[in-house]
Every structure is written in C-alpha cells, then in structure tokens.
Amino acid sequence: MNRSRVHIGLFAIGFGFLLLPLTLSAQARQIITKQITLGNSVAELSLEFTDDGRLNVRFDDGVVQIEDQIVGSIDPGGRLEVAWRSLLEGTVMLEDGPLAERILAWSAPEGLTAEVDSIAREIEQALQGALESVDTQARTEQVEASVAIETEDDVVGPLEPAPELEAEIRNRIRVELREELREELREELREEIQEGIRWIARSGGDSLGVGGNVFLGLFGLIGNLLLIAVLSLMGGVLVRFGGGHADAIAETAHRSPGRSALVGLCGTLLLMPVFLLGFLGLLISIIGIPLAIAWLPLFWLLVSIAFITGFISIARNAGEWVADSGFRWTDRIQKSNAIHTVFVGLFVLLSGFLIADVISILPFSGFLTGVLILIGCVVTVAASQIGFGAVLLTRAGRRRESWYTQNDTGVADQEADSPREVNTDEDG
Amino acid sequence: MKMGRVLVLLGVNALVAILSPLDAAIVQNSQTVTTSQKLEDTDEKRVSIEFSAGRLAIRPIDEGLLYRLKLRYNEDYFEPVTDLSGNRLHLGVERTRKGFRGIFNWNSMHWRSGEGNEFDLELAREVPMDLHISFGAGSAELDLGGLTLTGLEFNTGASESRIKVSAPNREQISKAQFNVGAADFQLEQLGSLNAEDIEINAGVGSLELSLDGNWQRDALISINMGIGSLELHVPEDLGFQLRKNSFLTSLDGVRNLVKEGNAYYSLNWDEADRNVTVDIHGALGSVTVRLIR
Numbered sequence: 001m002n003r004s005r006v007h008i009g010l011f012a013i014g015f016g017f018l019l020l021p022l023t024l025s026a027q028a029r030q031i032i033t034k035q036i037t038l039g040n041s042v043a044e045l046s047l048e049f050t051d052d053g054r055l056n057v058r059f060d061d062g063v064v065q066i067e068d069q070i071v072g073s074i075d076p077g078g079r080l081e082v083a084w085r086s087l088l089e090g091t092v093m094l095e096d097g098p099l100a101e102r103i104l105a106w107s108a109p110e111g112l113t114a115e116v117d118s119i120a121r122e123i124e125q126a127l128q129g130a131l132e133s134v135d136t137q138a139r140t141e142q143v144e145a146s147v148a149i150e151t152e153d154d155v156v157g158p159l160e161p162a163p164e165l166e167a168e169i170r171n172r173i174r175v176e177l178r179e180e181l182r183e184e185l186r187e188e189l190r191e192e193i194q195e196g197i198r199w200i201a202r203s204g205g206d207s208l209g210v211g212g213n214v215f216l217g218l219f220g221l222i223g224n225l226l227l228i229a230v231l232s233l234m235g236g237v238l239v240r241f242g243g244g245h246a247d248a249i250a251e252t253a254h255r256s257p258g259r260s261a262l263v264g265l266c267g268t269l270l271l272m273p274v275f276l277l278g279f280l281g282l283l284i285s286i287i288g289i290p291l292a293i294a295w296l297p298l299f300w301l302l303v304s305i306a307f308i309t310g311f312i313s314i315a316r317n318a319g320e321w322v323a324d325s326g327f328r329w330t331d332r333i334q335k336s337n338a339i340h341t342v343f344v345g346l347f348v349l350l351s352g353f354l355i356a357d358v359i360s361i362l363p364f365s366g367f368l369t370g371v372l373i374l375i376g377c378v379v380t381v382a383a384s385q386i387g388f389g390a391v392l393l394t395r396a397g398r399r400r401e402s403w404y405t406q407n408d409t410g411v412a413d414q415e416a417d418s419p420r421e422v423n424t425d426e427d428g
Numbered sequence: 429m430k431m432g433r434v435l436v437l438l439g440v441n442a443l444v445a446i447l448s449p450l451d452a453a454i455v456q457n458s459q460t461v462t463t464s465q466k467l468e469d470t471d472e473k474r475v476s477i478e479f480s481a482g483r484l485a486i487r488p489i490d491e492g493l494l495y496r497l498k499l500r501y502n503e504d505y506f507e508p509v510t511d512l513s514g515n516r517l518h519l520g521v522e523r524t525r526k527g528f529r530g531i532f533n534w535n536s537m538h539w540r541s542g543e544g545n546e547f548d549l550e551l552a553r554e555v556p557m558d559l560h561i562s563f564g565a566g567s568a569e570l571d572l573g574g575l576t577l578t579g580l581e582f583n584t585g586a587s588e589s590r591i592k593v594s595a596p597n598r599e600q601i602s603k604a605q606f607n608v609g610a611a612d613f614q615l616e617q618l619g620s621l622n623a624e625d626i627e628i629n630a631g632v633g634s635l636e637l638s639l640d641g642n643w644q645r646d647a648l649i650s651i652n653m654g655i656g657s658l659e660l661h662v663p664e665d666l667g668f669q670l671r672k673n674s675f676l677t678s679l680d681g682v683r684n685l686v687k688e689g690n691a692y693y694s695l696n697w698d699e700a701d702r703n704v705t706v707d708i709h710g711a712l713g714s715v716t717v718r719l720i721r
Contacts, residue, residue: 039459
C-alpha cells in the first residue's frame with residue numbers, strides 16, 4: 001500500500017515536471033493592446049496584457065507619468081525625451097515578442113543630471129516590471145532586410161542593424177530641423193500661392209483649380225452683392241421719382257404675371273424685328289437718317305431701362321411678399337421703404353447665384369453649383385420677362401390696367417389711389 | 429492695373445495671411461496615435477468607424493491582429509476612440525471642442541498632399557465583421573478584399589471615395605448600403621462583395637460602379653440618385669438588367685441592350701451564370717452603361 005502511494009507520488013512529481021514548461025509558457029504575459037501616441041508635446045506608450053495588467057508611460061510637455069502618477073519633470077525635448085521618442089518611433093510597427101524585446105533593450109542615455117537620471121531609472125524599472133514575463137519569442141510575421149556596405153570593388157561587410165541609433169538620429173534630425181523646415185516651407189508656399197495667383201490674374205483665370213474656385217466664388221459673390229446694391233439704389237430712385245408709374249408696373253406684374261410674361265416674351269422676340277424695321281424706316285426717309293444713327297444706341301438703351309425697371313418692380317413685389325410672410329426676421333423689413341423691399345426682393349431673386357457663389361468654394365460642388373446657377377438663370381429670366389411685359393402693358397407705367405378703371409366712380413378712383421390694397425383675382 | 433486684378437491680389441494676400449497662422453497652428457498640434465489589438469478570437473464583431481475629415485484608408489491585415497490603426501489628427505479638437513467592448517469595436521475620433529477649424533482647416537483639406545488628418549486602418553481577415561463606416565469629408569481609399577464581411581454600411585458626406593473589393597468576401601452579406609451625400613464615388617469589383625442586395629443612396633455627385641469581380645449569386649443593386657451622373661461598367665459575361673425610373677435622367681450606352689418597357693436587358697440575360705439587376709431611381713442627371721471585357 002505504502003509502496004503504491006510512493007509510486008503514485010513519484011509519478012505525480014514526474015508528470016508535474018513534464019508539464020512545467022507548458023505551465024510556465026502559459027503564465028508568460030502577452031501584449032494584447034498597444035498604443036503609441038506621438039505629438040509635439042506628448043510621447044506615450046500604453047500596453048495591455050493578457051492578465052489584465054497595464055503599462056502606461058507618458059511624457060507630456062516635460063511632465064513624466066507612469067501609470068498616471070507624476071514621477072518628475074524634465075526639459076521638454078531634452079535627451080531623455082529624445083531617447084524615449086526614439087524608442088517609440090522604433091516600435092510603432094512591432095508587435096508581441098519583438099516589441100517586448102525592443103522595449104526591454106532600451107536604456108536611458110548616459111550623463112543625465114541626477115534628477116532626470118532617477119526619473120529614467122523609474123521608467124526602466126516600470127518597463128522591466130511589466131515586460132520581463134512577456135514571451136519575447138512570440139513573433140508575428142516580420143521581414144528583416146539585410147543591408148550591406150559596398151565599395152566600388154567589393155562588399156565590405158554586412159551593416160549591423162542599429163534601429164535604436166537610427167531612430168535616435170532620425171528623431172534628432174526631426175527636432176532640430178523641424179522648425180527650420182516648417183518656416184521654409186511656409187514661406188515657399190506663401191510665395192508659390194502669390195505667384196500662382198498673379199499668374200492667374202495675368203492669364204485671365206482660364207484654369208483655376210481648387211484655390212481658383214475660392215477666388216472665383218468670393219469675387220462672384222462680391223459682384224452679385226454689388227449688383228444688388230446698385231439695383232437697390234436704382235430701385236429707390238425709380239420709386240422716388242417714378243411714383244405712380246413704378247406702382248402701376250409693379251401692380252400689373254403682381255396681378256397679371258401670366259399676361260405680363262406672355263407680353264414680355266412676345267416683346268423680347270419682337271425686339272430685333274422692331275429694331276431693324278425702325279432702323280430701315282428711318283433710313284429710307286431723308287429726314288430720318290440722322291435719327292437712324294441715334295436709333296442704334298437709343299433703342300437698346302430704352303430696352304435695357306425697360307428690362308431693369310421691370311426687374312426692379314418684380315424685386316419690389318418679391319420684397320413685399322417676404323415682408324408679409326410673417327417670419328420673425330421679416331419684421332425688420334420696412335414695407336414703406338422701397339429701397340428695403342427692393343433690396344430684399346433682389347436677394348430673393350438672385351439667391352440662386354449667391355448660394356452658388358458660396359457653394360462653389362467647396363470641393364466637389366461643381367454640379368450643385370451648376371444647378372443653382374441654372375435655377376438663378378430661370379428665376380432671373382422669368383422675372384425679367386414678367387417685368388418687361390408689365391412695362392409694355394402699362395406703357396412704362398403711364399397706362400394703368402383695367403382694375404383701376406372699372407368704372408368712373410369715386411370708388412374706382414379710390415382704388416386707383418391705393419391700388420396695392422385692392423384684392424381681385426384677375427390674372428392672365 | 430485693372431480693378432479686378434487689384435481685388436484678386438488683395439484677396440490672395442488676405443487669404444495667405446489668414447491661412448499661414450492657421451497652417452502653423454495645425455502643424456503644431458498634429459498628433460499621431462498608432463494602436464493595435466491582438467487577435468484573441470474569431471467571433472463576429474460589429475465594427476463602427478467614425479472619421480470626420482481627412483484621408484481614410486482601410487485594408488486587410490495578416491499579422492495576428494484584430495486591427496492596427498494609425499491616426500493623425502488635431503489634438504486641440506479631437507481625441508481618438510478605440511473601444512473594444514465584447515463583440516463591438518468602435519474606432520474613430522471624437523470632437524472635444526466646438527468650431528470648424530479642426531475639420532475645415534488648411535491641412536485636413538489637403539489630404540492629397542499627404543498632410544492633414546489621417547485614418548489608416550488595417551482589419552483582420554479572419555474575423556467576421558458587420559462593418560459600419562461614417563466618413564465626413566475628404567478622400568477615402570478602401571480595399572475590403574479578403575475581409576470576412578457579414579454586413580456593410582458606408583456613409584459619407586462630401587468626399588472622394590474609392591472602394592474596391594480586390595478579393596472575394598468570405599461571408600455572404602444580405603444587404604450592403606452606401607449612403608453618399610455630395611461625392612465622387614467609385615465602387616470597384618462589386619461582385620466580390622458577395623452581397624445579395626446592394627443599396628446606394630446618392631445625393632449629388634458622380635458615381636462609378638464596376639460590376640466586375642466574383643459574383644457568387646444573383647444580386648439586386650438599387651440606386652437612388654438625386655442629381656448627378658452614374659457610370660456603370662458591366663462585364664460582358666454578366667447577365668445584366670437595368671430598370672430606370674427617373675424624372676429627368678438621360679441614358680447612354682444601351683445600344684447593346686434589349687429594351688422591354690422601362691427595363692434594358694443584356695443579350696445573355698437568360699443564359700448567364702449570374703444575373704444582376706440594377707434599379708435606378710433618379711431625379712436629374714445622366715446614366716451611362718459601358719460593357720467591359
């Protein structure tokens with residue numbers, strides 16, 4: 001009985017020895033998560049292990065923390081930080097065993113001041129403590145490239161890989177030259193942009209690219225805002241001095257937009273024939289020859305004035321419509337002030353162009369910009385046609401439409417005096 | 429000198445003056461985070477990716493990792509998010525401060541020059557993933573080839589995005605969805621996505637879909653397009669049907685297709701091993717079909 005117990009005991013001990021490597025292997029830590037943060041002020045290593053253990057070493061603007069505990073302060077960019085950054089840069093692409101091996105092989109530079117040296121020792125201890133039980137043989141697929149130094153005739157020999165030194169040199173170059181390079185690049189960029197745009201300005205901006213879109217968009221916007229300002233002033237002048245004529249045009253456009261549009265369209269189509277016939281008619285009469293010469297610019301000047309007057313009248317209607325819309329911000333629009341209403345109306349009518357100008361600044365917006373410009377064109381053409389038609393229908397505001405003169409009674413006269421308050425459903 | 433040129437030069441100087449300090453500020457506050465997670469199991473994961481602006485890249489990895497992420501961002505405005513809770517993996521950047529400078533800055537809008545915000549992600553091939561990507565603006569280059577995708581949703585605002593599936597998906601996706609705002613959007617080797625139902629919702633911009641790749645089953649592609657152009661590259665050996673239900677959309681390149689009502693069929697529709705139906709609902713734009721060998 002006792003012998004069999006001894007046998008069992010010996011067997012158990014032998015089996016235990018056999019299992020020992022497996023057990024030790026199973027106890028070895030593995031790195032589950034690695035995070036390396038490199039910024040201008042931050043250089044941080046965070047590791048998580050299979051046994052829920054963690055390691056966090058952080059350099060943040062000269063303050064060194066291990067596991068969120070401040071262990072001291074150093075000069076930012078000093079030798080210890082440079083060495084630490086070199087280590088992190090060299091481990092960015094490493095995992096598992098090679099990562100642990102590289103970190104364990106790290107040591108702080110020699111010749112540090114006592115205070116910094118004690119911080120460095122604490123970091124080393126933290127790294128050792130966290131990584132000494134990590135299986136450094138656990139490897140993922142890594143490709144090591146062999147490097148050899150060659151002379152003209154022969155290979156001198158293989159170059160020993162020195163990643164730490166390489167990383168340190170790289171880091172030093174980065175720290176020392178970064179500011180200088182940045183300043184140079186900034187200056188170069190500034191000059192290049194200025195030169196490029198000067199060239200664009202000289203060449204008329206045929207091919208503007210992304211930067212050109214910004215300028216085109218901005219100047220388009222400025223141009224349209226200037227147009228609105230000028231037309232608003234013209235609207236003010238028109239209403240101030242045009243008086244009842246301007247009211248009649250606006251009212252006709254308001255009450256008979258369809259008829260006005262039709263008349264405007266016919267009028268536009270007939271412009272060229274009328275111009276040519278008028279010109280020829282004046283030419284064939286001897287007295288008319290000097291008038292024919294004046295006819296050439298005067299006709300188009302009058303047409304332009306008619307279109308602008310009509311457009312401003314439509315804008316005025318649009319502005320009044322916005323003022324009546326009841327939105328909170330529309331309270332500020334003074335309906336009695338024609339410049340106000342014309343200004344707002346022009347914003348509404350030209351909003352397609354304005355939005356297109358703003359959107360064209362953004363990348364990949366060419367198609368949307370085109371659609372908005374199309375909408376702007378449609379609105380502008382429609383407003384121009386209705387306005388021009390209203391000008392023609394009212395003979396430039398001299399002839400009021402029928403709803404003002406339904407009869408010759410005093411009521412009709414009152415309506416004529418306050419035409420914009422009359423509510424009729426008439427429309428072409 | 430004309431007034432216009434004077435204005436242009438004044439504008440340039442003003443813009444350079446505005447951008448220079450901004451540029452410097454962004455460079456000074458750029459931070460890089462590299463993070464990786466060891467592959468512990470091959471349970472299915474729901475992966476959410478959120479990135480506001482910059483350059484986005486996603487591709488597979490074979491190094492025993494669940495993911496490896498390299499992030500570059502403006503630390504004044506963002507902080508990285510890497511959260512693995514159970515079978516949910518959330519990767520991205522979160523805003524820590526209000527304002528637009530962190531997103532629409534000189535650098536983040538210069539993704540092509542290799543500067544600015546970056547989100548470079550490698551994902552394990554072995555792990556089945558339901559992948560959800562939300563990407564604001566910038567340039568995206570995704571290679572989903574060889575990943576094991578069980579679901580896919582890609583949302584983008586204003587971007588230049590190219591998604592290719594260079595190798596067949598190991599799992600089947602019941603529905604893949606792409607929601608595109610205003611973008612230049614390319615999908616290549618769509619057949620290898622192994623999706624039965626693909627939905628593309630595009631607002632404004634241009635879409636280019638290549639229906640090549642390894643089709644393992646018949647599929648339906650629904651495209652809802654607002655305003656823009658759509659170019660379809662269709663392999664000659666693929667059975668192809670195009671159904672168009674649109675308001676003002678032109679259609680080109682259908683000379684080699686047979687028309688029946690609103691639908692256009694490839695000549696091999698009845699004989700082809702795999703048939704793909706493309707359903708287009710569009711408001712305004714153009715559709716071009718190109719047959720490829």
